[in-house]
Amino acid sequence: MASNVVDLEERKERGKTAVKKLRARGVLTGVLYGRQMESKPFKSSDAQFVKLLKSGAKVLRARLNNEEFDVIVKEVQHDWLRDVMLHVDLQRTVAGQKVRVTVPLVGKGEAKGQAAGGIVEYHFRELEVECEPSRVPDRIVVDISGLDLGQSIHISELPLPPGVTVDIHPETPAITVVLPALVTEPTPAAAGEEEPKEPEVITARPPKEGEEGEEEEEEEEEKK
Numbered sequence: 001m002a003s004n005v006v007d008l009e010e011r012k013e014r015g016k017t018a019v020k021k022l023r024a025r026g027v028l029t030g031v032l033y034g035r036q037m038e039s040k041p042f043k044s045s046d047a048q049f050v051k052l053l054k055s056g057a058k059v060l061r062a063r064l065n066n067e068e069f070d071v072i073v074k075e076v077q078h079d080w081l082r083d084v085m086l087h088v089d090l091q092r093t094v095a096g097q098k099v100r101v102t103v104p105l106v107g108k109g110e111a112k113g114q115a116a117g118g119i120v121e122y123h124f125r126e127l128e129v130e131c132e133p134s135r136v137p138d139r140i141v142v143d144i145s146g147l148d149l150g151q152s153i154h155i156s157e158l159p160l161p162p163g164v165t166v167d168i169h170p171e172t173p174a175i176t177v178v179l180p181a182l183v184t185e186p187t188p189a190a191a192g193e194e195e196p197k198e199p200e201v202i203t204a205r206p207p208k209e210g211e212e213g214e215e216e217e218e219e220e221e222e223k224k
Helices: 018-022 045-056 112-116 209-224
Strands: 005-007 028-034 037-044 059-066 067-079 084-092 098-108 119-123 126-131 140-145 152-154 174-179
Touching: 005 045, 018 028, 045 084, 067 098, 098 119, 098 174, 112 174
Parallel strands: 005 059, 028 084, 098 140
Antiparallel strands: 028 037, 059 067, 067 084, 098 126, 119 174, 152 174
């Protein structure tokens, strides 16, 4: 858990226009919520806050209205085109109560099977873990260097920190080394195979019964 305290300020500015003006000045906006408390919109110009969020920190020590408390980073919204953070949701924690947090799953090293043309397939890029706030990891790192073609690391084999659990069946694969899928090109028609004929296009309806005789009589009268 980070020891630095990030400063938050109650946000009285509401509405899209007001929030856009704050963001244009480099102010990060967000909402703080928790059990038995009303949601509180906040803003922050604390550079340390943004730095910790970019590092992937999940548990922070925050200060609002001269009160310090621990929070969990629940969601961060980005503007990927400008590479800036727009909004963050924080959940205030309660000592002794477990929380659920999504953390990245990271493979360390180069899998043995990659030398034979295999690729590393992640069945999970993130994992939802449950634990006490003080035990929340920033990420789950697992050594994949021993994985050969067709081999997997299962959920039960992940190095979860003490007190951290994952609600996924233990035998579920988390990371696998597989061969790339073969790309098959469409084959041309076999030599000598008759190409399909174009459908006959009918440009006029056939004459109804009796109409054909009437047309012939009209032609004979014209010749006379």
